[in-house]
């Protein structure tokens with residue numbers, strides 16, 4: 001899927017999906033860390049039927065996977081978020097829409113009847129956050145994911161080199177890459193206007209131009225946000241709320257103490273703090289700290305269905321994926337996302353069968369071992 005996406009997209013757009021912050025150490029480690037765990041199978045346990053269903057954000061889903069929120073999706077395929085949500089619905093999975101998405105949350109809710117989460121920020125203008133909460137309630141979203149790892153944008157050097165900065169400073173090489181991908185570039189030039197659909201009403205986008213919209217939203221990120229703001233948001237929303245970007249057991253405890261119902265262990269797919277640990281390595285600590293009840297979602301580096309089995313064995317409720325479905329979207333729209341989800345599910349189910357586990361609730365620490373470390 002990644003190779004197809006790379007062929008389909010102009011280089012600066014592919015790099016925007018594929019890249020991470022600074023030296024991309026965390027980006028690489030997120031995926032590589034899964035290989036540091038061994039799966040230890042049971043045998044002769046009747047695996048003729050495998051139960052994979054679970055509950056996330058209070059909603060039933062077919063297996064423990066959610067589609068992470070990703071901004072600017074229309075850049076990767078003209079059908080944007082709706083194509084992704086339709087594929088998620090077909091697989092009975094949970095979809096999350098980014099604040100920086102390119103489809104209005106109301107339009108998404110109309111098309112997509114499945115479980116849906118809105119990814120929110122606490123903006124300088126608390127009124128904008130309150131407005132999102134009210135709109136999500138009205139549209140029937142089931143949960144919120146509050147992203148907390150983005151007080152400033154990470155240093156994405158691929159984007160800088162390609163000139164995919166704000167304002168864009170496209171190099172000759174980048175422009176050539178757009179010219180060499182007419183199948184992407186022509187619809188992008190002539191298709192529906194690229195828009196941060198959920199916030200564009202805040203700026204007279206037509207008069208001020210798309211850049212001032214980005215300027216507006218960029219200026220809304222608030223470095224002064226604290227746990228008290230989480231308490232405020234939890235009370236305002238009153239429903240399932242996960243804090244996205246928690247890495248430590250201490251912060252996981254604070255999140256639950258502040259009214260969240262779950263945490264997404266995440267370093268934003270290696271796009272923010274380079275050097276941050278891999279989410280898979282933090283699951284056990286976080287689960288021990290907050291007990292059995294809250295959702296613990298491992299977000300980042302999942303590239304195989306077996307990675308999800310490992311995360312569950314370590315104590316996660318579910319995993320979430322960003323790039324794996326975006327590569328599929330860029331490669332072939334809805335069909336590509338569908339294919340990515342099918343491949344992951346096949347791998348997930350096959351791994352469970354081979355591990356001798358017929359019900360995901362039975363997965364536990366005896367099924368997993370870190371290389372060269374003592375067993376639990």
Ligand SMILES: Cc1cc2nc3c(=O)[nH]c(=O)nc-3n(C[C@H](O)[C@H](O)[C@H](O)COP(=O)(O)O)c2cc1C
Nearest residue numbers: 017068069070071098147268269300301321322323
């Ligand atoms: C292109 C792209 C855009 C993203 N946009 C957002 C966003 O708007 N909000 C957010 O909370 N996370 C965003 N993320 C992070 C994802 O939600 C998720 O944490 C990450 O992709 C997980 O890592 P993975 O790509 O290895 O699966 C984005 C990730 C990518 C790749």
